[in-house]
Amino acid sequence: MILVCGEALIDLFAGEPDGQALAARAIVGGSQFNVALGLARLGTPVGFLGGISTDRFGRFLADALEREGVDTRFLKLSQQPTPLAVVSTDAxxxxxxxxxxxxCAxxxxxxxxLPPIDAGITAVALGSYPIAVEPVGSxxxxxxxxAAGRLVVSLDPNLRPSLIGDLDLWRQRFERFARTAxxxxxxxxxxAIAFDAEPDAWAAEQLAGGARLVVVTDGAAGATAYHRQHRLxxxxxxxxxxxxxxxxxxxxAALLARLAQKNLLSRPALAGLELEALADLIDYAIGAAALTCMRRGADLPRRAEVEALLAGGADVPRA
Structure with missing residues (x-):
């Protein structure tokens, strides 16, 4: 099982005002919450570790995890309120x-x-602003x-400058997480925001520091994977x-799911990744992300949908 750790929140999409009323749509969200749902939809055993409120929004979030098949025994039920993210999109x-x-919760x-690190957990996925705020960050x-050295730790900083405070302190915290990843x-x-660095040089530093795989995504331009044996x-x-x-x-989520599908989600397997396997891995993750971009909000795809897209299916099924 992959244990995903971090934030669960409500994405609030505000509509057009009508007099003194503002219509809004509340959708389950949060970066790590999305990763957990994404893994479940891709058929990968996954649990979620994080604080979730006992308020109405929190129950909504917990119900969504259970409905998608995410293991919820690691949830911490909190009396604090559910965090909200008000979302707007440009053209x-x-x-x-x-x-x-x-x-908030x-x-x-x-x-x-924290649960014990036992044989039932094969990887830990971390990221977003909870790594930098307290007490959850520590x-x-x-x-x-x-988990470092025993399990695969996967880290996505998903930087939120408005939430993390002092960027220099954030970098210090990130470096400690990166040494475990x-x-x-x-x-x-x-x-660019956090390190003002070029991808090749920065990735080389992370690999020298112990990472087995570094991936830099670049929106519509795709993604570049860095490995001690390959750059792709x-x-x-x-x-x-x-x-x-x-x-x-x-x-x-798709990166981790594909590694699990191919029995490559271990530190030795990552160290020995062949170029063909690396290409398959990145193509799978890019395809999954493309499907999400074709939908409103964080509506992550299921395994059958990704496989249909990669197979060249004209009509991708909505599972």
Missing amino acids: EGQPSYGFHSID ERDLEPAD TLLTLAER AIIKLSREDL HRPGRAVPVIDTVGAGDTFH
């Missing part, structure tokens, strides 16, 4: 977010809430350091884009 479908998350995770770092996935945009760029898929909400989370 190209690029989202912007306004977060309401101070003193996703931060309410202490070391005592708690997740404890988990990552326990076998896989690091991040967007070129995050790389794969182009994006030309698809009609409705919006890109959840595309990066889909990529992360």
Whole structure:
């Protein structure tokens, strides 16, 4: 099982005002919540570790996890409110977010809430702003350091500058997480904001620091994978884009799901990845992310849909 750790929140898509009323659509979300749902939809055993409120939104989130087949025994039920992200998209479908998350449930995770790292967990997926806020950030770092060297730790910073505070302090925290990670996935945009670095040089530093695989995504331009034996760029898929909400989370989920499908989700297997397997892995993740871009909101695809797209099916099934 892959244990996904982080935030579950409500994406609030605001509509057009009608007098003194503003219509809005509340959708389950959060970067790591999306990764967990994505893994489940791709047929990969997955559990979710995080604080979820006992309020109405929190029950909505927990019900969605259970409905999709995500193992919820690692949830911490919190009396704090559910965080909200107010989402708007531009003409190209690029989202912007306004977060309401101070003193909310996703931060309410202490070391005592951590499960043991046992044989039932093969990988830990971490990321987004919970790695940088307290007390959840220190708690997740404890988990990552326990898992390092034994399990695959996969890290996607998914930078949210408005939430993380001092960027220098964030970098220090990220570096500690990165030392535990076998896989690091991040967007070129995050790389520019956080590190002001070119992908090749930055990826080489991470590989020298112990990572087995580094992947830099670049939207419609595709993604570049870095491995000690290979460097591989794969182009994006030309698809009609409705919006890109959840595309990066889909990529992360599909990356891990494909590794699990191919029995490659271990540190030794990652170290020995062949070029053909690496190309298959990145193509699978790009295809999955493309499907999400063709839908409104973070509506992540199922395994049959990704396989149909990769097989060249004209009509991708909605499972």
